[in-house]
Amino acid sequence: MIDQAVVGPHVYRSSMRLAVEALVALCVEQHAYPAMGLFVGTLQKVERSVPSGTCRMVCTAVAGDYRPSPESGHNDLLKESSVKRAKRLVPMCLLMFCSVANPAGADVSVPKPIGPTATVFGPAGSDFPVGKLATVLNYQYAESDGVRHRASEVNEKVKLTKNLGTVKFRYGIMPDLDIRTATPLYYIEKDYKATGKTDELHWIGDTTLTLHKVLLNQSRNDALSLAVDVGLVAPTTDASSKSLDSIGNNAWGATAGVGVTYALGSHRLDQELAIATFTEGSHDYRKPLRFRSNTSWSHAVNNYFDIGAESLFEWNGESEKSGVKQKDSKNEWYAGPKMAFKYKPAGVNVGMLATFPFARWYEGTAPSDGFRFELRLTKVFNLL
Numbered sequence: 548m549i550d551q552a553v554v555g556p557h558v559y560r561s562s563m564r565l566a567v568e569a570l571v572a573l574c575v576e577q578h579a580y581p582a583m584g585l586f587v588g589t590l591q592k593v594e595r596s597v598p599s600g601t602c603r604m605v606c607t608a609v610a611g612d613y614r615p616s617p618e619s620g621h622n623d624l625l626k627e628s629s630v631k632r633a634k635r636l637v638p639m640c641l642l643m644f645c646s647v648a649n650p651a652g653a654d655v656s657v658p659k660p661i662g663p664t665a666t667v668f669g670p671a672g673s674d675f676p677v678g679k680l681a682t683v684l685n686y687q688y689a690e691s692d693g694v695r696h697r698a699s700e701v702n703e704k705v706k707l708t709k710n711l712g713t714v715k716f717r718y719g720i721m722p723d724l725d726i727r728t729a730t731p732l733y734y735i736e737k738d739y740k741a742t743g744k745t746d747e748l749h750w751i752g753d754t755t756l757t758l759h760k761v762l763l764n765q766s767r768n769d770a771l772s773l774a775v776d777v778g779l780v781a782p783t784t785d786a787s788s789k790s791l792d793s794i795g796n797n798a799w800g801a802t803a804g805v806g807v808t809y810a811l812g813s814h815r816l817d818q819e820l821a822i823a824t825f826t827e828g829s830h831d832y833r834k835p836l837r838f839r840s841n842t843s844w845s846h847a848v849n850n851y852f853d854i855g856a857e858s859l860f861e862w863n864g865e866s867e868k869s870g871v872k873q874k875d876s877k878n879e880w881y882a883g884p885k886m887a888f889k890y891k892p893a894g895v896n897v898g899m900l901a902t903f904p905f906a907r908w909y910e911g912t913a914p915s916d917g918f919r920f921e922l923r924l925t926k927v928f929n930l931l
Contacts, residue, residue, distance in 0.1 A: 660815045660845035660853040662808070664885050664898035664923045666713050667859060668841050671817035672772035672808035674761045675717055675725040678931030683715035684924045692917025698908050700915075704741055707914045710734040718930075723761035730754040730783065731794055752795030753828075754783040755802060771809045776821065778802035786829030793866070798828025817843040827867070835876065836864040845887075853887040857900055865910070873911070880906040881919060894927035 666685040717727040731752035757778035780800030804821030845855035881902035889896035
């Protein structure tokens with residue numbers, strides 16, 4: 548790696564010029580003028596590391612009036628013997644070009660995406676700044692598309708309309724360690740088409756508290772970011788005839804997970820695996836053992852707008868009622884596109900996600916979501 552601070556400005560500029568002149572000479576000989584246009588675009592982005600005359604030199608060559616700089620100490624590289632020499636130098640010059648084009652301290656701005664959007668997604672392998680507090684509101688709207696048994700729809704006697712919210716907080720305790728909480732709220736309508744009757748279920752659920760420890764951090768030159776989660780589900784609801792036991796029934800639980808994040812330029816990949824188990828709570832009901840595998844791809848189009856996609860797979864074992872298994876295990880896989888708007892100076896971002904079923908299987912009979920739309924609002928505060 549050639550660094551201007553190490554080799555000095557004269558050697559740095561000469562190396563840069565030699566690399567560009569060799570590439571320009573080869574392009575001129577082959578009439579590859581569009582390729583030189585790419586060099587121009589690349590060089591113009593590296594404002595601090597490339598002498599302004601170099602960009603002018605390449606632009607002049609594209610116009611067909613190339614003359615090498617006298618500083619380089621070389622004769623006209625467009626002569627036949629020099630062109631042959633340039634060909635031999637191209638592999639070395641490409642390496643040199645890549646080395647000097649983005650040295651340490653170069654002011655090259657690459658937009659960064661904000662990451663996952665879905666309610667069930669955590670921070671994967673990413674860290675969180677010490678002393679900052681993130682407040683997050685997730686909202687999900689979903690409608691069922693019939694009652695299913697195993698992989699098939701059996702009837703349309705019941706329709707569910709779901710409004711699910713989750714209030715989250717995340718705080719950076721120390722480097723590579725943060726804590727977060729998640730408390731669900733819900734309002735669900737259950738319509739019985741045969742009778743016209745509608746049941747309403749609404750309340751808050753049990754709260755999850757999670758410690759997030761980063762083990763590898765890509766920002767510190769690790770190959771990727773890796774983190775582990777350890778969580779506790781605390782009873783924060785009072786069950787009633789209007790509450791939904793599967794979201795909260797005043798029960799304890801424990802969670803564990805592992806997450807990986809990999810960033811490459813303006814792209815970001817996130818993968819999480821998580822498991823949760825619960826004790827028996829109100830109504831003599833025990834929520835099933837749960838496993839989740841969440842995957843996200845995010846791409847920052849610019850500093851204000853992201854696009855991407857997310858895949859959400861969830862497997863649930865059998866729940867228990869008064870110690871008896873209910874034969875209601877299931878697994879669901881939903882995936883779909885997303886977008887996000889962000890404004891970093893204010894610490895605010897808004898994410899939207901639409902997911903659709905790719906695979907569904909139910910041991911018993913159950914209404915199943917035909918689509919899910921999610922909205923995520925985030926505001927970050929600096930408390931230090």
